[in-house]
Amino acid sequence: MSVTLSATLAANEDIDRRRRAGERVLHLAFGEAGLPVHPALRDRLAAASERNGYGPVAGASELRTAAAGYWTRRGLITDPELVVCGPGSKSLLYGLLLAIGGDIVLPMPSWVSYAAQADLVGSRPILVPAPPGEGGAPDPDLVAAEVLRARAQGRTVSSLLVTLPDNPTGRLARPETIGRLVEIARELDLMIISDEIYRDIIHDPDVPYTSPADLAPERTIITTGLSKSLALGGWRIGVARLPAGAHTLRRSLLAVASEIWSAPAAPVQEAAAYAFGEPPELADRITRSRRLHGAVARAVHERFAEIGAVAPPPQGGFYLYPDLSHLRLGGSAEITKLLLEEHGIGVLPGHAFGDDPAAARVRVAVSLLYGDTPEERLTALNSADPLKLPWIADNLDYLSRGLKGLALVRHGAVRERHPAFVPTPCHS
Known part of the structure; x- marks a missing residue:
């Protein structure tokens, strides 16, 4: 029996390696909730440590x-x-x-x-x-x-x-x-x-x-x-x-x-x-999480829609599944490689989820866009309008530029590497 590393974990490790090497990669490949532990849970765990x-x-x-x-x-x-x-x-x-x-x-x-x-x-x-x-x-x-x-x-x-x-x-x-x-x-x-x-x-x-x-x-x-x-x-x-x-x-x-x-x-x-x-403080945390996930998922969905990608609007969790077949740049493996290597956007190919490899569908996870530090993520969680926070707005702008660059390839533009590949400090 041939067993390989889970596609999600493999992508996460690859993106981490690239970021350590100085590349800016927008991490949309890993379904981690991307939020800090609630203090009440941390205290309970500490109290039970023995x-x-x-x-x-x-x-x-x-x-x-x-x-x-x-x-x-x-x-x-x-x-x-x-x-x-x-x-x-x-x-x-x-x-x-x-x-x-x-x-x-x-x-x-x-x-x-x-x-x-x-x-x-x-x-x-x-x-x-x-x-x-x-x-x-x-x-x-x-x-x-x-x-x-x-x-x-x-x-x-x-x-x-x-x-x-x-x-x-x-x-x-x-x-x-x-x-x-x-x-x-x-x-x-x-x-x-x-x-x-x-x-x-x-x-x-x-x-x-x-x-x-x-x-x-x-x-x-x-x-x-x-x-x-x-x-x-x-x-x-x-x-x-x-x-x-x-x-x-x-x-x-x-x-x-x-x-x-x-x-x-x-x-x-x-x-x-x-x-x-389900004590009140944790019920409130889940309510805030749900709002944040929904707001950012809808914003990311809009960015894909701007370049003509087809995807039903997300309803739950922190995922969407856009189809980029209209760009005619290959199947899910090819479009995933282009997004990562040319535009610094990490996603997972649809064929990893059992989909038709010839279809350019990809799985996008938005939950690592909320910030690089616990402080930024907590601010995002508690914000009335997280999309206006500078680090989230910057991530969304970066995504828009990369997707528009991908679409330009379809229209015969000269392919150039995304400028974000200059090794600079970056947000997630």
Whole structure:
């Protein structure tokens, strides 16, 4: 089996290397939330620093109870005994693929690690395009035919996955789409994995949101964590909500967990229990984060639209997925290389997300534009108009110049290196 470094992590390391060498690169390739840790969480972690025992494989009872309360407040009454914690939802997703077995249906495009993890566990992913203008869920009109075709070939197809809202597109599947997927999952006896790690940073909280667990609680697993909503990516903590009665699945998942990570880090679990309790100061932090992510994502979307790129407006998280095929400069790999090497803009190619390599679609993450220092990022978080902050305005101007330079190549202009490649101190 050939395993390569995750595309997101590889791009992050490459961009860091270039910046250390003096290049200015606008970092739009890495989905890190880009905000400081809230002081209340930092204090909780420090207070728990002497908790050094392994603890239960499923996670501390305090954390499982807090996570159950989190879902119950969203209309999903949850038994803490059916909550399993892990070192990030990414690890839990891997454990679930091992525990469930069989092949899995994924939306196309979808987060780089879904298909990679499926390959690692010996599962063959079935990539099904999302409905036009949506993201994060395979088109229900296509799923049944693909599953039946795979089963006719002797394959075991056991599950399908949705991401609400989505990475890479920043879009949210419509409730009607989720409803139709649930019907198909029942007809074909598929388990549904719903990755809802971006749920709390939907830009407009009034947009209708439907989890598959609202409609099919008996066959839906939800995963989430704190890396996006509270910018705790480096803390590595996630939780999974299993369906009622899924005791066999729970035993299998815990068996996997016991052999891979033993137990989540005890001090982080204590801070996470506090976070999932949603105290007012953390609820306010998430509200401010949601506003910042939305404002900057919309501004970046406007810059791409100015050069004719096609992309549905982002609805959640800190991503958008523009299509630059109209420039006729090659597929996703070629356009990504041009943006980085000629214009100092780092993005991820769409083919890393399972998309057609010939299409010039790229994944853009805006969350590292908020500043280079914790002070700048906190100022951005608390600003009534973050787009007017000098460092964010400078980043957006730099993006505009680079994109316009890329568009000029299409019109036969002489290609010149972006002036920002002069080694000078720069903002992110």
